[in-house]
Structure formats: structure tokens, C-alpha cells
Amino acid sequence: MSHEDIATHTSLHHEVIIAGFGGQGVLKMGQTLAEAAMMEGRDVVWTPAYGPEMRGGPAFCTVIISSRPIGSPVVAQADSAIVMDRLSLQKYQGSVRSGGRIVLNSSLVDPELVRRDIARCAVRANHLAEDIGDARIANMVLLGAFLRMTGLVQPATIIQALRQALPERRQHLIPLNERALACGADAAEMLLPTAV
Amino acid sequence: MNKRVLMKGNEAICHGAFDAGCWCFFGYPITPQNQVPEYMSLLMPQAGRVFLQAESEVAAINMVYGAAATGVRVMTSSSSPGVSLKQEGISYLAGAELPAVIVNVMRGGPGLGNIAPAQSDYFQATRGGGHGDYRTLVLAPSSVQEVYDLTRDAFDLAEKYRNPVLVLADALLGQMMEPVTITREPLDPPTPGASSTCGTRTGERTIVNSLYIVPEDLEAVNQRLADKYARMCRDEERWEERIPANPDCLIAVYGSAARICQTAVELLAERGISAGIFRPITLYPFPYAPLRALSERVPRIIVVEMSAGQFVEDVRLAVEGHCPIGFFGRTGGVVPTPEEVVDAVLKQLGDETRG
Numbered sequence: 001m002s003h004e005d006i007a008t009h010t011s012l013h014h015e016v017i018i019a020g021f022g023g024q025g026v027l028k029m030g031q032t033l034a035e036a037a038m039m040e041g042r043d044v045v046w047t048p049a050y051g052p053e054m055r056g057g058p059a060f061c062t063v064i065i066s067s068r069p070i071g072s073p074v075v076a077q078a079d080s081a082i083v084m085d086r087l088s089l090q091k092y093q094g095s096v097r098s099g100g101r102i103v104l105n106s107s108l109v110d111p112e113l114v115r116r117d118i119a120r121c122a123v124r125a126n127h128l129a130e131d132i133g134d135a136r137i138a139n140m141v142l143l144g145a146f147l148r149m150t151g152l153v154q155p156a157t158i159i160q161a162l163r164q165a166l167p168e169r170r171q172h173l174i175p176l177n178e179r180a181l182a183c184g185a186d187a188a189e190m191l192l193p194t195a196v
Numbered sequence: 197m198n199k200r201v202l203m204k205g206n207e208a209i210c211h212g213a214f215d216a217g218c219w220c221f222f223g224y225p226i227t228p229q230n231q232v233p234e235y236m237s238l239l240m241p242q243a244g245r246v247f248l249q250a251e252s253e254v255a256a257i258n259m260v261y262g263a264a265a266t267g268v269r270v271m272t273s274s275s276s277p278g279v280s281l282k283q284e285g286i287s288y289l290a291g292a293e294l295p296a297v298i299v300n301v302m303r304g305g306p307g308l309g310n311i312a313p314a315q316s317d318y319f320q321a322t323r324g325g326g327h328g329d330y331r332t333l334v335l336a337p338s339s340v341q342e343v344y345d346l347t348r349d350a351f352d353l354a355e356k357y358r359n360p361v362l363v364l365a366d367a368l369l370g371q372m373m374e375p376v377t378i379t380r381e382p383l384d385p386p387t388p389g390a391s392s393t394c395g396t397r398t399g400e401r402t403i404v405n406s407l408y409i410v411p412e413d414l415e416a417v418n419q420r421l422a423d424k425y426a427r428m429c430r431d432e433e434r435w436e437e438r439i440p441a442n443p444d445c446l447i448a449v450y451g452s453a454a455r456i457c458q459t460a461v462e463l464l465a466e467r468g469i470s471a472g473i474f475r476p477i478t479l480y481p482f483p484y485a486p487l488r489a490l491s492e493r494v495p496r497i498i499v500v501e502m503s504a505g506q507f508v509e510d511v512r513l514a515v516e517g518h519c520p521i522g523f524f525g526r527t528g529g530v531v532p533t534p535e536e537v538v539d540a541v542l543k544q545l546g547d548e549t550r551g
Contacts, residue, residue: 031373035202038375044202046373050228050311071459073372073452076533 012042012067014152015075019060019092020084020105025139026059029082033143035161036153037065045073058087065152082146084125084139089113103146103188105138121149123187129180137180144184155181200377205343205369206231208376209273209299212347214239215382218297219268220246222256224278227311228367229301232273245385253278257285257298264294265404267392269351269385273299275367276317277308279325286360287326290421291406295354298332299347299363301370304529312529313367315451318506321364322480329418331425333361333432334479338454340374346477348380353432357424358391364479366502368452368531429481439472439490445545446472446494448487448511449501450479453532457500460537471541479507487514498522498544500537502530 016033020026027048034046042065049060062075080101083089086109089102096102098117107126114120123145125138132141147155155178162177203211209232213221221240223233233249240247246263250256256272263270274282279300289296302317304310321334333353335346343365350361388394393402408414438461439446449457454475461471474490474497476483491497496519499508508523515521524540526532 031202034373038200038202044373044375046202047368048371050371070374070455071462072456072534073368073374074456074531074533076535 012065012152014065014080014150015078016063016065016146017060017075017078017081017092017095018063019058019081019088020139021087022056022059024059024084025136026084027061029139029143030061030063032158032161032165033153034063034065035165036157037063039157039161040153042066043068043070045070047073047075058091060088060092080146080150082142083109084142085109086113093118101149103142103149105142107138119149121145121188121191123184123191125184128183128187132176132179132183134176137176140177140180141184141187144181145188146184147181148185148188155185198377198379200375202373203340203376204231204371204373205337205340205365206301206371207235208340208344209301209347209363209365209370210235210239211376211378212344213271213297213351214243215378215380216348216351217269217383217385218245218271218351219385220248220259220263220270222248222250222259222263222270222272224250224253224256224274226253226275226278228303228313228370229273229275229299231370232299232301253281254285257282257289260296260298261285261289261292261294264289264296265292265393267388267394269295269297269355271297271299271351273301275301275303275311276305276314277303279317280320283320283326285326286332287324287328287330288406289360290324290326290330290332291328291417292404293358293421294360294404295351295358296360297347297350297354297363298360299365302364302366304527310529311367313369313452313502313531314527314529315366315453315502316504316506316527317364318479318501318503321362322482322510330421331359331428331480333357333359333428333481334364335361335434336364336450336477336479337369338451338475340369340372341376342477343369344376344378357428359424359428364451366452367529425481432478433481433483433486434477435483435486436475436477437473437486437490439474439493440470442470443472443494444470445496445498445541446474446490447537447541448474448476448497448499448507450476450507453500453502456532456534457537459534460541463534463538464541467538467542469541469545479510482510482514484510484514487511488516488518491515491518494519496520496522496544498524498541500524500532500540502526502532
């Protein structure tokens with residue numbers, strides 16, 4: 001769905017699962033997505049899984065983006081998932097509805113493991129992140145691919161949200177984030193014709 | 197002003213309290229409300245106000261008693277097991293008629309339970325919780341926006357009635373982020389009023405006490421409290437109702453579970469079932485009369501709560517047998533899905549048709 005489609009869409013309701021392990025920027029990616037969607041006038045809910053977790057343990061959150069007030073904050077059947085590691089794929093692909101989409105980090109996950117009734121977009125996020133200069137930006141590469149696939153939020157709004165969220169001493173990272181989003185979008189672009 | 201900000205329920209508690217002019221916060225860590233003391237430890241000292249991490253929940257609630265006695269706005273927060281520990285102090289606050297705000301971000305119980313969302317402290321919250329004939333006013337938000345608004349209102353209500361006010365949230369509301377729009381100007385901490393202890397500067401002694409040795413004296417205090425609770429019941433009931441023209445049933449639900457039921461109502465509509473929602477916002481005073489009136493217009497009420505059945509008892513008291521009442525509850529920190537609620541409603545409606 002392109003941005004033009006979104007603009008003409010009067011009713012939108014999208015539930016996404018974001019999963020990986022601690023340190024990959026899973027929760028931050030979800031918050032940035034929710035923040036940007038809110039800035040575009042949507043109703044949003046961000047819900048984390050939390051527990052007695054340790055550094056490097058599983059990380060998980062859900063984001064609901066809607067054109068109308070959101071009822072249940074709990075996602076049972078997601079429209080899509082962004083998956084950053086293999087364990088998360090095993091754990092959460094069952095929670096994506098048939099016909100939904102998965103954007104996955106093929107640096108760490110074999111795309112062949114994805115259910116056949118889900119459209120998949122495999123992006124070598126860790127490799128691409130290193131190519132553009134920082135392995136830690138893999139989350140934004142995947143988010144760029146996700147936005148290219150779903151058109152849920154304008155990448156420019158993501159950057160605007162980051163500008164607001166980042167402290168002064170981190171503002172120099174904005175161009176890197178822009179490159180990461182664009183790089184992910186390009187990777188998804190190449191996959192689009194064969195994505196289903 | 198009027199800017200939408202994405203925040204966690206736990207942060208909204210802090211902003212609500214801060215904007216109400218809360219002067220002192222006393223807390224002790226417990227999941228899932230840890231962001232409250234964490235955030236307050238930043239917010240309060242920045243403004244020259246008091247943040248103190250006490251050595252225990254019991255110490256924190258007694259610090260609340262002391263601060264409330266001096267006439268400043270004061271809050272403590274905790275989660276279920278920690279709120280149990282505070283009950284003695286809450287009873288003393290009620291007995292001494294001191295205004296204070298207590299937040300409970302409920303988790304699974306009994307005992308240490310777990311850190312997942314639950315609504316199983318309903319009895320404790322609405323029946324006083326500690327010893328003696330007293331009530332706390334109980335506010336139950338169902339969105340992060342309402343967490344902000346009701347925490348803020350809690351301070352006004354506490355002062356209006358000189359009574360502890362409880363904000364009853366849960367782990368889901370505490371942890372999730374939603375847009376919050378702040379429309380009201382923040383208040384500066386108000387100057388302590390005449391009923392506060394401020395030394396002997398005025399020449400008048402202010403005595404803060406809940407000890408009355410002579411039974412007749414204590415009975416007079418209890419009567420005064422009872423009159424006050426009656427005024428609360430007359431003036432402070434809050435609820436929300438969404439009732440379609442010819443409902444097949446009414447779902448009675450509060451707090452975060454109401455959000456799940458809101459989606460369930462949409463799913464039921466797709467199946468041709470017309471369901472309404474009745475959501476108390478004050479759990480004490482419970483909106484008995486409005487629910488009683490509705491019970492004559494709906495064929496059946498189904499109660500949904502994240503507990504084995506506590507809120508349902510107030511629904512029964514309200515309805516007085518005027519229509520059948522069904523129940524669906526999940527416990528132990530399990531949050532029901534909208535689909536589960538739909539199934540429960542369909543099953544109960546089916547039972548009814550079979551008679």
C-alpha cells in the first residue's frame with residue numbers, strides 16, 4: 001500500500017508485533033513508530049512485554065495504529081510482524097494472521113522458516129547496518145523496510161519523532177537514522193514483486 | 197498545552213500528580229509501578245519538591261500521614277502486595293480525616309502472585325481495605341489519558357472530603373503508552389489550609405488524631421464519617437455508558453478490561469449481536485442507581501473482570517435481581533482477548549435462549 005492509498009483510506013487499523021532480543025532496539029523501534037503515527041494524527045497504543053528479564057533476553061512489544069479510538073490494547077492476531085532474531089520468529093509467527101506480513105532480519109533468521117500464508121520481506125539488516133556505518137542501526141533498517149511494505153507512516157515523520165526524542169548530544173545520529181530507513185526501504189523495494 | 201504526548205500509564209500518574217500540585221511523593225519499588233518512583237525522582241527534585249524512597253511501603257504510607265497533616269498535597273504508589281502493606285496507614289488517614297492519594301497498579305495475586313495485569317484488589321479497594329468503618333474514594337481509569345485526568349482529580353477529591361483517595365490502575369495501564377492531551381493548566385502546590393498542623397504560629401492548636409478512648413466519642417466520629425461517605429455517594433458517582441437502541445445484553449466492566457470489551461462489542465456487532473457497555477469510573481461510590489435503571493432495559497448483564505468475581509458482587513447489589521447476570525473472569529495475570537469475551541457472551545446468550 002502506498003502513501004497515496006493511506007491518504008485516501010478513511011479507515012485504518014493495523015496491529016504489529018515487534019520482537020528480537022535485548023539491545024537490538026526493539027522497544028525503541030516500537031515507540032518511534034507509535035510516536036510518528038501519533039504525530040500523523042492516528043490513535044496509537046504501544047504495549048511492551050515485561051518481566052523479570054535480563055540484558056540480552058527476549059524483547060517484545062506491540063503497536064496498534066488506528067484511524068479511530070483504539071479499544072483493546074492487547075494484540076491477539078497481528079496484521080504484521082517485525083522479527084529480528086530466530087527465536088522471535090518461532091515464538092511469534094503463529095500470532096500473525098493468515099495473509100499478514102513479516103519483515104525479518106535475514107542476517108540472523110532463515111526466511112525459509114516463515115509460514116507460507118504470510119508475505120515475507122527478508123532484509124539482511126545487520127549486514128546493511130554495518131555497510132552504512134553502525135551495526136546498532138539494524139532496527140531502523142528493518143523499520144525502513146516495514147514502512148516501505150505497509151506505508152503506515154511517512155519515514156520523514158519517523159525522523160521528526162526521533163529529532164524530538166533524542167537528547168542534544170545524540171542529534172548527530174539523525175543522518176545515520178535517515179540512511180538506515182532509506183537503505184531498508186530500498187531493500188524492500190527490490191523484494192516487492194516477489195514478496196507474496 | 198493541548199499537545200498530544202505519548203506516555204506510559206506510570207508516567208501519566210506522575211504528570212497527573214505533579215500538575216495537581218503534589219508537593220511530596222513517598223514510594224518504595226515494586227513492579228509493575230517502578231516507573232512511578234523512578235520518574236518522580238526526576239520530576240519532583242527538579243521543581244524543588246519532595247521525592248523520598250522510603251525503607252518500606254509501611255514507612256512510605258506513614259510519611260504520607262505526616263505530610264498530609266501539614267496540609268501539603270501528597271501521594272504514594274505501589275502495586276498489590278505493597279498496597280496490602282499500606283492498609284494500616286490508610287485506615288489511620290481515614291480515621292484522622294487526612295487527604296492523600298494512593299495509587300495501586302494492580303498485579304496478579306494472592307500473595308506475591310506475579311507482575312502481570314489483574315483486577316483482583318477490588319474488594320480491598322472498595323471496602324476500605326484496612327480495619328474500621330471507613331471507605332476510600334476509588335477512581336478506575338481505562339486509558340492512559342484517564343490515568344492522567346483521574347490522578348489529577350484525586351487530589352481535589354481528597355481535599356474536598358479530607359479522605360484518602362485511591363487510583364486503581366493495573367499493570368497493563370501502567371506499562372502501555374498512549375497519547376495524552378493535557379488541557380488544564382498545571383497547578384502550583386497550594387498553600388496549606390487552616391486545618392493543617394503548622395506549629396503554634398496562629399495560636400490555635402490543630403490536633404491530628406484517630407484515637408478516641410470514649411466509645412460515644414468514637415461513635416460520633418464514625419457518624420461524621422458515615423455522613424461524609426453518604427455525601428460522596430450523592431455527589432461523586434461517575435460512570436460511562438454506551439447503550440444501543442435494543443441491546444441483546446449489557447457488558448458491565450471497568451478499567452483496562454473495558455478496553456477489551458469495547459473491541460468485543462464491535463466484534464459482536466459483526467455477528468448481529470447488539471451489546472452495550474456500562475463502565476463505572478468511580479468504584480466507590482459505585483453507580484448503583486444508574487445500573488439499576490439500565491437493568492430494566494436490558495435482557496441480561498454480563499460482567500467481565502480480571503478476577504474470580506469481585507466487581508460482580510456490586511453489579512448484583514445494583515441490579516437486585518431485576519435481570520439475569522452472567523460472569524466471565526480471567527485470573528492470575530491473564531488478560532482476556534476480545535475474542536474470548538465474544539465467545540463468553542455468545543455462550544451466555546445461547547444459554548438464555550435455551551432457557
